[in-house]
Structure formats: C-alpha cells, structure tokens
Amino acid sequence: MATSVLASLPLFAELAPEERGRLERQMTTREFPPHSVIVRQGGPGDAAFFVLSGLVAVRRKEPESGIEFHLSELGPGQVFGEMALFTRKARNATVIALEPTTCAVLEYEGLRRVIEEHPSISLGLVAILAERLEVADRHVGIDFVSLSRVKIDPRVLKLLPQALITQHHVVPIAFCNNRLTLAMTNPNNVVAFDDVRRVTKGVMIEPAVITEEDFRKFMASQAAPPPSSGGKPETSAHAAPAIDLLQSDLIRELQLADESHVEAESKQDLMTASEDAPIIRLANSVLGLAIRQGASDIHVEPMEHEVVVRFRVDGVLQVVQKLPRKVQLGLISRLKILSRLDIAEKRLPQDGRISVTLDGKPIDFRVSTVPGKWGEKVVLRILDKSNTSLGLERMITHPPTLAAVRTMIAQPYGIIYVTGPTGSGKTTTLYSALSEINDPGVNISTAEDPIEYDLAGVTQIQVNKDIGLDFAGVLRAFLRQDPDVLLVGETRDRETAHTAVEAALTGHLVFTTLHTNSAAVAFTRLHEMGIEPFLVSSSTIGVIAQRLARRLCAQCREPYEADEAARRYFDLPEGATLYRGRGCDACGGRGVRGRIGIYEVMKMNGELRGLVARGARVEDIHASALAHGMLDLKRYAALLLTEGLTTVEEVMSVVSVEE
Secondary structure, three states: OOOHHHHHHHHHHOOOOHHHHHHHHHHEEEEEEEOOEEEEEOOOOOOEEEEEEEEEEHHHHHHHHOEEEEEEEEEEEEEHHHHHHOOOOOOEEEEEOOOOOOEEEEEHHHHHHHHHHHHHHHHHHHHHHHHHHHHHHHHHHHEEOOOHEEEOHHHHHOOOHHHHHHOOEEEEEEEEOOOOOOOOOOOOOOOHHHHHHHHHHHOOEEEOOOOOOHHHHHHHHHHHHOOOOOOOOOOOOOOOOHHHHHHHHHHHHHHHHOOOOOOOOOHHHHHHHHHHHHHHHHHHHHHHHHHHOOOEEEEEEEEEEEEEEEEEEOEEEEEEEEEEEHHHHHHHHHHHHHHHOOOOOOOEEEEEEEEEOOOOEEEEEEEEEEEEEOEEEEEEEEEEEHHHHHHHHHHOHHHHHHHEEEEHHOOOOEEEEEEOOOOHHHHHHHHHHHHHOOOOOOEEEEEOOOOOOOOOOOOOOEEEEEEEOOOHHHOOOHHHOOOOOEEOOOOHHHHHHHHHHHHHHOOOOOEEOOOOOOHHHHHHHHHOOOOHHHHHHHHEEEEEEEEEEEEOOOEEEEEEEEOOHHHHHHHOOOEEEEEEOOOOOOOOOEEEEEEEOOOOOOOOOHHEEEEEEEEOOOHEEEEEHHHOOOOOOOHHHHHHHHHOOOOOHHHHHHHOOOO
C-alpha cells in the first residue's frame, strides 16, 4: 500500500522503483483515532506522513490575531510534512485526524540512513526538488518590490481598510484594468486573499513580495503626521480618524454613482442595499469612530440633499460628516438589521440594541428610530459597560457632599430620589451607588427601561409595556422575591410612585429617578402624582439633584481674574481666580475633556420632614435645607469653578442661576 502511495506522489514518482522500495522499507505504519493531533504547529519537522486511509484536517493559527483557520483536508494518497522532512524547520500547521486514520511515516533518521547507503537517492531528490521550485516560480510569477521605490496613489491605498492592511501585512500599491497589485509579506496567506476579495469584489489580485522591515517602515511613514505649518496647534488625535474612516474611497464610490434617490419598497431591496460591502464598512466606521472618540450618542439624520452624522462628545453635539444622500437607504437599513429591527417598517418609531466588543470591552448601543420628513432618523446611545465600575468618588468631588450621599445609601430602608433632566447622569449615579452596596449578602433587584448596563449579582428586569409589564407590575413582583434593595428606573405615574413609597415604608431601600429641576421640586412632583405628603415625608431618605458640565482640560487650563458678572452670580470674592481652557492636542483644541457632575444633595431631617408633611412651598423647603448645610447647584458649581474643574460658560449652560 505504501508503494502505491509513493509512486503516486510527484516528489517520489520519478525515483527508480528500487529506490522507492528502499525508502518504503524505512517507513512505519501508525493509527490515529478521531480528533487526535498528528502534528502540532511549531513542532519539529522530523517526519513525513503518507495518508493510507481516513481523513485529516490541516489548520493554521495566525500568530498576530490568534485565530485558527481551516486550510484543507487530506485523504488517502496524499502526503503532508514532506518539505519539513528536508528543511527540518518547525511545523507551520497543525494536522488533526477527523476520522480513524492510518498513515505511513517516514522519519528523518530512516531517510538519512538510506541516503548514506545509496547516494543516488539523494541526487534524484535534489533534481526533483529543483524542478518543482522552477515550475512554481514560473507558475506564480511573483515579483519582489520595495515600497520605498514605489509611488502609491493615495486613492489606491484607501481601497482596503486600515485594519485589514495591519492584520495581514499587505499594501495595495497599484490598480489598473480591474487588477489590484497587492504587496504582501507572505504571498501564501490564503486568508489574506479571501479578505481582500471580500472587500474589493470582482477585482483580480496580483501579489508582489515585500519584506517585513519594508512593511514596518512604510506603515510608520503613513502614521507620521505632516510637518506643522506653524502658529496653529496640531489637530487632535480624536479628530483625525473622522477623515480616515468617513471620507474614504467607499464614500467616493457612492458619490460617483447616480445621485437620484429611489425608495426601495420591498424588504429584499432593503436587505440588498444594506449588505453592500461599502455600506457595511461605513456602518462599522461610524460605530467604531464614535467609541474611539468617547461619544455618548450617535445621530444619523437624513436631510434633503445629504445625511448628517453627528456625535455627542462631552455632552455637546458636533458634526462628524455629511454623507451623500445615496448612502441613506443602505446605512439606515444596516443599522436596523444590526439592531434586529423591522427594516420594512419606516412609518413607526422602533427601539433596538446592538452589542459589540472593542479591545476586550463589551459595549452596547441603544438604538431608536423615528420617521422624519426626509427619512428615518437613527439615534444610538453608547453604553460602555466597563464604566460601571466607577465609584461615587469619581463623580462627586466635594467630600462633604460625597459623605452625605454615602450616609443616605447606607440606610436600611427608605427611598432615595435622583432628579435632573434627560442626559444629566442620573443612571450613572444610581449604578455607582448600587455598586458600592452590592454584596452577596444583599438581594438587589432593578426594573429598567431599558437595561443600560449589566451588574454582576443583580437581578435586572426589562420593562415591556406591550405585554403589560410596567414599572409598577415589576415592583410588585419584586416585593414577593424577598428583596433588600430595589431600583426603579423612573417614577412617572401614580401607581409606580405609590408602590415605591409602600416598599420603602415596609423595610426596603428603594432608588428611583424623577424629572425635576431641583431637589425641593421633587416633593411637588410627587404631590402632583397623588402621593400624600405625610407618606412622602416619612419614606424619603433624601433627594439628589444633578447636572453634567464639561470638565476643563487639566493640561491646558489657564487662570484669569473673574469679572464682575461672574462674581455677582456665584457670590465670589473680589479678585477671585477662575480658569478657562486654552486648547491643546489632548483635548482636541476644545479646552474641555470629559464631564463632571454638579450636585445638590438634600438629606432629610426633622424640620424638612415637617415641612414636607405640611405641604410647604418649594422655596421654604429649599431655604431650610440650605440652613442645614446643603449646597445647592449654584454653590456647588462655584466650588468647581474656583477649583479649575469647569468654566462659567459650562455652568451657565446647564444650571439656571437666579440673582
């Protein structure tokens, strides 16, 4: 059986029959059960294996990505490891038996003995190998190039995504007559060819060889910034990717197409538009760039002649790119497919979710679509789950205020309200508070709409009004589950508010949010919902009102003397020092980087409980809290201003300051 195998292999077929017989006598037969490893990648190349029966799989793991690829399957009459037998180099792939497999094995020591005894075999093998190499060279026709001597059109370079170039060490260097010349450090990388074909679709690929050192130098030259023209600061690292990702050739391809907008009526038309390779790359670019820039929201807004993409960074919306209207149908359909929404429904609002992983961090996008005049607008809220580990001390910078909040959340029962407008950081405060009291000995349950972050050890329920599962219903169910701590995502009606108050009065610690402008107004809001003042006064632990302002960049902030208007508004002394951002590379020239909380913490006491129970005016409740040491939003903001943590303009944009 071994004789027929050797005779059928090109490497040994041209040897004389007696020479093949001498080699076959050195071979041993081995049996391999299913799923057993015959040779392992990186192992010694000391034997060749001739498959007599069965089936094996050849797999190779790419060292850079760590991903294992299935290369091929070999059956009877095929051989692997013959070149390693002569080169003695480490195995470049792993071979696994897929079923019971029998192999004839020729080990190096046996081959060496035969060659020493019969030198004619050595000469015959050398001649055969030389002929194989010559034929391979003629067949492949791969040229060696130097990137330093090749002038590459920037448009050709952008035909492939940066991630693909970096992953496979390939560089597109020329494109002509539908042929792409691809410089590669490894022209035998089959996976690289497949990935390039998926992106270019129908383009012929002609490989060329470059060295690893040449590739590294080329990539370093592409990454180096152009020399500054002087005077103005360099553009930030945050802004640069917008041009690389959104003004690439995929946009130019779409702009060159017919600009007339044709509505696709069928679901199949929408699916086809969303699965086009440039659209997939565009959608991935928008999501990836938003994460890299630290955006909290993405807005995709169709207009009459264009599609505007805006990111909310540090609380402020900024235009990232205006795309041609031609991309509207495909891009929005792609985002809806990723969110598992109905792409054919364009008349009603829809809500969905996208989950991705970037740099090992799980990130969710909460997706909302609404029909507009020029098409559906899509807004994606970015929820970085890794941020839930942040504690209260990272948010509340004033030690007495932080101590007051920690005293409140340490209470065994009662209710804590967190108030503020949409986007003021209420959810982040609630999650940070829960993370501080989260313990295996505490049963914590939450009712949310939607669930924005995953908390380990916490039972989280998604509210679903369509099936009658509202906040009040979930809260009532929780009360039968032996809870210690309850979180209600939002108190928006009488039933929810009443159930939450009852839970607080029956020995549970309850967290919830309200949409009010200050801490004292929370009691008025509860009264409007129909909750009796005496129940509110006896169940409430405290109220936290908050806002978010943009934080000054610590690297470029500079002091200046406060003007008269600022001193009057914030009760600052004569000659008080405030700060402003000059703008630098770290903050992208904006002078601000990140956000900081402005807090008003009203901790209940005997006097406040009496005022609330009597239904006192908001002004009286607020004045009493101030008399007992509460810092209102205005005074807390003044502390942040004098510490150089934010600016007057930022505070005025989020806090209503009364003279």
